[in-house]
Amino acid sequence: MSELHLAVALDGAGRHPAAWREPGARPAELFTARYWADLVSEAETGLLDFVTFEDGLALQSSSATGPDERTDRVRGRLDAVLTAARVAPLTRHIGLVPSVTATHTEPFHISKAIATLDHVSRGRAGLRIQVSGLPHEARHFGRRTVPLPEDGLYEEAADHVEVVRRLWDSWEDDAEIRDVATGRFVDRDKLHYIDFEGDHFSVRGPSITPRPPQGQPVVSAAAPDEEGAAAYGLIARTADVGYVAARDIEGTRAAVTAIRQARESTGLAEAPLHLFGELTVFLDEDAAAATDRLGRLDALAGETFADGTTVFTGTPVQLADLLQERREAGLSGFRLRPGVLAQDLPALTRRLVPELQRRGAFRRAYEADTLRGLLGLARPANRYAARTPA
Amino acid sequence: MSTKPLKQIHLAAHFPGVNNTTVWSDPAAGSHIDFDSFVHFARTAERAKFDFLFLAEGLRLREQGGKIYDLDVVGRPDTFTVLAALAAVTERLGLTGTINSTFNEPYEVARQFASLDHLSEGRAAWNVVTSWDAFTGENFRRGGFLPREDRYTRAQEFLATANELFDSWDGTEIVADPGPGRFLRDARAGAFTHRGRHFDIEGRFNVPRSPQGRPVVFQAGDSDEGREFAASSADAIFGRHGTLKEGRAFYGDVKRRLAAYGRTHDQLKILPAATFVLGDTDAEAHETAHEVRRLQVSGATAIKYLEHVWNRDLSGYDPDGPLPDIDPEVGENTIAPGRASVRQFHDPRETARQWRELAEAKNLSIRELVIATTARQTFIGSAATVAESINELVQANAADGFILVPHITPGGLDVFADTVVPLLQERGVFRAEYEGTTLRDHLGLAVPGAEPAGEGVVS
Incomplete structure (x- = not known):
């Protein structure tokens, strides 16, 4: 059977709000480089395709309307792109995929930041594009009237990614010529204005940063179950990897079908699209112990944990079964969200991965140097490069 | 013999950039993009115990006569991203980035600098620049043009707002005590409100206070307004006046302005940009310098x-x-x-x-x-001559040190590190080892105290 792709989501001490209170969670180190380097190194020992770094332009909150004033949960985050860049020189193979909020950022800055992440990691960069309709987050910028219309946000994010992608191609690979005879450093015929004009912004280009090693770093986006068609459209229009959050195999199948159909009507219809299932996992060698642990965490948090997708408790072997079953809905991989990073990340890398390897369902060594390579995506041609006349 | 203690010199390294100082046609010239070049350059600077590395920025490829200018180096990486990666391969070197206040928002820039400061354990610095041209603005959703009267007021308010965000955490909020389940001591951590002419924002800043409190702030403007801005709000000036006469005049003028803001002379370092050409003898260095000039122009x-x-x-x-x-x-x-x-x-x-x-x-x-x-090389000569010139200028209060701009990437700093730095160390005017861990330590700057909570108003 073909191999699965696996990514792991990194955020604070883990997905569960009480994760930071678990033994080994290192809550006082959440804002240090060492903590993040250790997490990514652990993921790399498990030969995972990539890690994602959660991010947001507001303080975490359990409320959609503003800060929740809670003092019993992790609050505060380091910038995801910079955290990824900080660990890049310390790792060699694993992909680094920071989250980026399209709603409040400049596509020009994001394009060169991810291109640079690709340069410093030698071809292992991606991004996870997201939108924010939170009014309190918009007030951190003061430039937009709230509330922001949900559908418009996804349209805008698709435009944002279009600009980011065009800017990556705005330098042809061989634009830098260093021609001493003519004194020209670049061949300016190989630098391109992108001249994007959209409803929300226009961007002229070219980028200030040369084309990244992967040509096009990996673009990923999520389709939260509750947001449906608009989010599916963003994946269809922009992504190399889409994350499907669904509570069961039927829901997964429906989402996969909808996204694949939406893809057909876009300019990327021919481009490969990975769809990854999203699962939050609590693992133990004993299934009952995993359930007990979640129960104990819920008691600490004072509420029953829910995460907008399947919340799995059980053994690594049971999880391997579930992944193999769920993939039949049309998935090529999974983004697993450890409930408690300190416990569930090593359980993934040291227990789940060997189990999948035993079943022939996961790589036994890194077989490529770039993230596109790990995902089986070819290095794309530059959209602006002159075509050889037929 | 003077009994006055010798001033300690500050030295920094400017990564060769997009201008005709950089000689890309030299066979020794390497990539301006590959991370290896940055690693080489940063490690040389750190080996030489420099205060910091400096990155410039330009947000649109230069054009002349309607065409992209192709005679100088073209292209550069993203400033923040390279500095964060360099934090992984250095331990003490300060990491200074030029970031534009026109094409960014305070919330985003503040969290990037606070993050960089955490990720480097206190080595981040921000060279605040302001530009206003519609040409660069064509790359940005917010556009760029500012009327003349708004240029400095916006930059000033941008920095003041960023400082309010940095200060919205005082560094004592995170308890992270799992027993009772207290992560934060204070539910209001990060709260801010800023009502001003250019920014009207409120909410919660989401990066806890970083090791330096705030990044070290550089300012580069040379106009009267720029000098005033620096005297009021900067920790250091990336200056232009590297000669004795001009340097002393500039140094005296800017330091005099500090008192009006209740600040002392040692709270603002004057660090002019300086190029150098070294040789075994002064004559040889001058010959090389002439060659370099012809390659540059x-x-x-x-x-x-x-x-x-x-x-x-x-x-x-x-x-x-x-x-x-x-x-x-x-x-x-x-x-x-x-x-x-x-x-x-x-x-x-x-x-x-x-x-x-x-x-x-x-x-x-x-x-x-x-x-x-056009600009000549600041320091030309043997290592002994250059060390002597640098020391003289600093002791004569023409500068507090220099930001050196080599003309070759990435190896152009090596010979300086190997030959000039040891001479300065022998004279006791430049550190032989890092004494502190943060850039504020290197520059002798105090960590800013958190300002009393309140609404920031800049009008």
Whole structure:
């Protein structure tokens, strides 16, 4: 059977709000480089395709309307792109995929930041594009009237990614010529204005940063179950990897079908699209112990944990079964969200991965140097490069 | 013999950039993009115990006469991302990035600098620049043009707002005590409100206070407003005046302005940019320097430079021939939009007249004239001569140190590190080991105390 792709989501001490209170969670180190380097190194020992770094332009909150004033949960985050860049020189193979909020950022800055992440990691960069309709987050910028219309946000994010992608191609690979005879450093015929004009912004280009090693770093986006068609459209229009959050195999199948159909009507219809299932996992060698642990965490948090997708408790072997079953809905991989990073990340890398390897369902060594390579995506041609006349 | 203790020199390294100081045609010149170049450069600077590394920024590829300018290095990486990656391969070196206050928002920039400061354990610095041209603005959703009267007030308010965000956490909020389940001591951590002319924002800043409290702030402007801005709000000035006379005048002027803001002389470091050419002997260094100048200013480069003043197409002129006898086109500079360098020629006709006079008197061609009138190397000579010059300038209060701009990437700093630095260390005017861990430690700057909570108002 073909191999699965696996990514792991990194955020604070883990997905569960009480994760930071678990033994080994290192809550006082959440804002240090060492903590993040250790997490990514652990993921790399498990030969995972990539890690994602959660991010947001507001303080975490359990409320959609503003800060929740809670003092019993992790609050505060380091910038995801910079955290990824900080660990890049310390790792060699694993992909680094920071989250980026399209709603409040400049596509020009994001394009060169991810291109640079690709340069410093030698071809292992991606991004996870997201939108924010939170009014309190918009007030951190003061430039937009709230509330922001949900559908418009996804349209805008698709435009944002279009600009980011065009800017990556705005330098042809061989634009830098260093021609001493003519004194020209670049061949300016190989630098391109992108001249994007959209409803929300226009961007002229070219980028200030040369084309990244992967040509096009990996673009990923999520389709939260509750947001449906608009989010599916963003994946269809922009992504190399889409994350499907669904509570069961039927829901997964429906989402996969909808996204694949939406893809057909876009300019990327021919481009490969990975769809990854999203699962939050609590693992133990004993299934009952995993359930007990979640129960104990819920008691600490004072509420029953829910995460907008399947919340799995059980053994690594049971999880391997579930992944193999769920993939039949049309998935090529999974983004697993450890409930408690300190416990569930090593359980993934040291227990789940060997189990999948035993079943022939996961790589036994890194077989490529770039993230596109790990995902089986070819290095794309530059959209602006002159075509050889037929 | 003076009993006055010797001033300690501060040294920094400017990664060779997108300008004609950088000689890319040298066989030793490497990539300006590959991370290996940055690693080499940063490690040399750290080996030499430099205070910090410095990155410039430009947010639109330069154009001249409606075409992308192709004679200098073109292209650079994203400042923040490279600095964060460099934090992984260095331990003490300060990491200074130029970040524009026009094409960014305070919330985002503040969290990037606070994050960089955490990720580098207290080594982040921000060279605050402001530009306002619609040309660069074409790359940004917010556009760029600012009317003249708003340029400095916006930059000032941007920095003041960022400082309010940095100070919205005082560093004591995170308890992270799992037993009772207290992560935060204070539910209001990060709360801020800023109501101003340029920014009207409120909410919660989401990066806890970083090791330096705030990044070290640099300012580069040379105008009266720029000097005032620096005196009020900067920790260091990335300056231009590297000679004894000009340096002393600038140094004295800026330091005098500090008192009005309740600040002392040691709270603002003056660090001019400086180039250098070293040789085994002074004579050899001067010979090399002449060669370097010819590499920096090719005939084609000289014509392009002249166009900044003449504001018209001069491509028909011979760089080895005399200056144009036509006069500059006065008015808005259309030949090189967005270029700061064109703005230094306030009276292009007068500049042209002076240059013609100089060229005639000394029988200079266009290229020779440009070589003669544009920035020369600051320090030329043997290592001993250069060490002596640097020390003299610092002890004479023409500067507190220098930001060195090598002309070769990435190895151009190596010879300085190997030959000049040991001489300065022997004289006891430059550190032999890092004494502290943060950039504030290196520069002798205190960690700013959190300001009392309150609403920030800048009008």
